[in-house]
Amino acid sequence: MTEKIISLRTKIETDLKQATDLADLETLRVSVLGKKGEITNLLKSLSQLPPDERRQAGQAANELRDWATLAIADAKGEITAREQANSLATESIDVTLPGRRRTIGRHHPISTTHTQLENLFTRLGFSILEGPHIETVYHNFDALNSPQNHPSRDETDTFYFSDELLLRCHTSPMQIRVMKTQAPPIRIVVPGMTFRRDEIDATHTPAFHQMEGLVVDKGIHFGNLKGMLELIVKELFGPEAQIRLRPSHFPFTEPSAEVDITCYSCKAKTMEGCRVCKGSGWVELWGCGMVHPQVLQNCGIDPTVYSGYAFGLGTDRLTSAVYGITDPRLYFENDMQFLCQF
Ligand code: PHE
Numbered sequence: 001m002t003e004k005i006i007s008l009r010t011k012i013e014t015d016l017k018q019a020t021d022l023a024d025l026e027t028l029r030v031s032v033l034g035k036k037g038e039i040t041n042l043l044k045s046l047s048q049l050p051p052d053e054r055r056q057a058g059q060a061a062n063e064l065r066d067w068a069t070l071a072i073a074d075a076k077g078e079i080t081a082r083e084q085a086n087s088l089a090t091e092s093i094d095v096t097l098p099g100r101r102r103t104i105g106r107h108h109p110i111s112t113t114h115t116q117l118e119n120l121f122t123r124l125g126f127s128i129l130e131g132p133h134i135e136t137v138y139h140n141f142d143a144l145n146s147p148q149n150h151p152s153r154d155e156t157d158t159f160y161f162s163d164e165l166l167l168r169c170h171t172s173p174m175q176i177r178v179m180k181t182q183a184p185p186i187r188i189v190v191p192g193m194t195f196r197r198d199e200i201d202a203t204h205t206p207a208f209h210q211m212e213g214l215v216v217d218k219g220i221h222f223g224n225l226k227g228m229l230e231l232i233v234k235e236l237f238g239p240e241a242q243i244r245l246r247p248s249h250f251p252f253t254e255p256s257a258e259v260d261i262t263c264y265s266c267k268a269k270t271m272e273g274c275r276v277c278k279g280s281g282w283v284e285l286w287g288c289g290m291v292h293p294q295v296l297q298n299c300g301i302d303p304t305v306y307s308g309y310a311f312g313l314g315t316d317r318l319t320s321a322v323y324g325i326t327d328p329r330l331y332f333e334n335d336m337q338f339l340c341q342f
Contacts, residue, residue, distance in 0.1 A: 001049065001057040005064050008038060012068055016075050025079060029072050039065050109342045110209055110331060113236075113319040114191045117211055120235050126187045126213070131174040133193060137164050139173035143298045144252040159195050167195035170312055171212035172252060175291070178214060179299035184306050185217040191315070202275040203283075205328050209315040216291060216301065216308030222255070225288060225309035229259055232313070236322055237261070244282055253289025253310060260284050265326045276326055283321065287312050 012032055019025045032039050043065065046058050107115070118128050141153055151157060152169060159167040174190040190212040198204040215224070226245070233241045241261065248258040263277035277283050288311035293303035316328050323342065325331075330338050 001053065002060060004042070005057075005060050008042065009064055009067070012071070016071060019075060019079070021083070022076065022079055025072065025076055032068055033065070033072070039068060103336060105336070106340055106342060108331070108339060109319050109323055109325070110315055112342065113315050113322060114209070114211065116236065117232065117313070117315070118189070118191065120232065121189045121213070124187075124231075126189050129174060129178065129188050129190050130192055131168070131171065131177060131190055133167060133195070134161065134165055135168040135173045137166060139176045140166055140168050140170075143176040143295070144172055145292050145294050145298070146251045150251060155197075157197055159197060169196050170194050171210040172310070172312060174212055175214050175252070175295070175310055176299060179216065179296070179301055184301060184308075185215075186308070187215050187217075189213045200329060202327060203317070205316070205332060207332065208328070211313040211315050213311045213313070214291070214308065215310075216296070216306055218306055220290075220307045220309055222290060222309070225290070225311065228309075229286070229288065229311065233261060236318065248287065248289075250287055250289055252292050252295045253287075254292045256287065256289035258284055259286035259288060259311075261321060265324070276320075283317060285314050285317050285321070 012028075015028050019028050029037075031037055034040065039061070042061050046054055046061060049057055121128065140158075141150070146153065158169045161167075171190045171192050171194060174188075178186060178188055192210065193207055194210045195207050196204075198206055200206070213228070215228075229243060229245075233243050244260045245257045246260065248256045250256040260282035263274060263281050263283050265276035266274035266281070273279075288309065291308035291310050296303040296306060296308070316331060319325065319331075320328060
């Protein structure tokens with residue numbers, strides 16, 4: 001046993017001399033002190049010795065282990081110092097090189113649209129609120145009067161976490177949260193991200209942005225809603241901008257309408273081949289309508305006293321319309337060349 005210990009020590013000494021860099025040294029350390037290393041194996045084999053030999057051999061083996069641990073640590077220190085001295089001697093820094101310019105970002109065009117609209121709505125006395133992206137089925141559908149068989153409830157349309165929780169597919173659940181906690185008069189807008197299981201194409205991305213508007217007071221009528229929509233469009237597109245209202249259906253508004261603006265890609269001229277308006281000359285930007293009496297009631301507001309209107313602006317498309325952007329994918333790619341144009 002003693003011979004074995006002595007020859008192992010001699011071998012480690014030779015190997016240490018040959019280790020020229022930190023990687024060599026680590027290989028050596030593992031082969032000697034690692035789980036299956038030679039010293040580790042030696043220590044394990046002690047148990048097979050007769051008891052009288054074991055004490056002495058054990059002591060020698062432990063000493064060998066302590067010596068090897070120290071010797072390897074010393075060698076590591078030496079190699080590190082040598083490598084540092086080398087790099088100081090051979091490398092130099094050229095202080096005359098021009099500095100690296102830090103690229104500074106800009107506001108995302110959708111944020112700019114949101115800020116522009118928020119400024120308008122603040123001037124009109126609205127409060128700006130944000131709501132949770134993860135919503136309950138109750139706030140996203142049930143309280144909004146959505147029938148059990150409504151297609152948007154389907155798993156193919158909406159991202160569900162469970163039977164009760166989902167990624168909101170519109171900002172309308174905030175209508176419920178606000179009406180349940182605030183008494184009329186209510187004037188709010190809710191900007192934020194919304195999610196649907198849509199295939200990506202020239203007008204759809206699975207995440208997109210909306211801005212919900214809600215006004216509830218005594219004597220609110222459809223004329224107020226139309227006036228507000230025109231004000232928004234004129235603010236963004238100037239006095240000539242045109243909108244078109246189409247009768248529509250939403251479970252939480254009655255009557256309901258969809259708001260279109262003239263196609264921002266083909267300007268209603270080359271309609272046939274247009275990817276954006278698919279030949280119609282118009283692009284859908286909003287859903288809106290008068291708050292359904294049942295929804296007011298669900299929130300504890302008396303529909304015989306109060307009425308209201310609501311709208312859900314698609315702010316990605318609105319931004320596309322403002323800047324003439326024809327592919328909504330660009331909003332989500334974080335391409336600085338694209339973003340820095342705005
Ligand atoms: N939440 C509707 C949608 O996302 C839009 C809408 C909002 C319609 C408010 C009416 C009133 O399609």
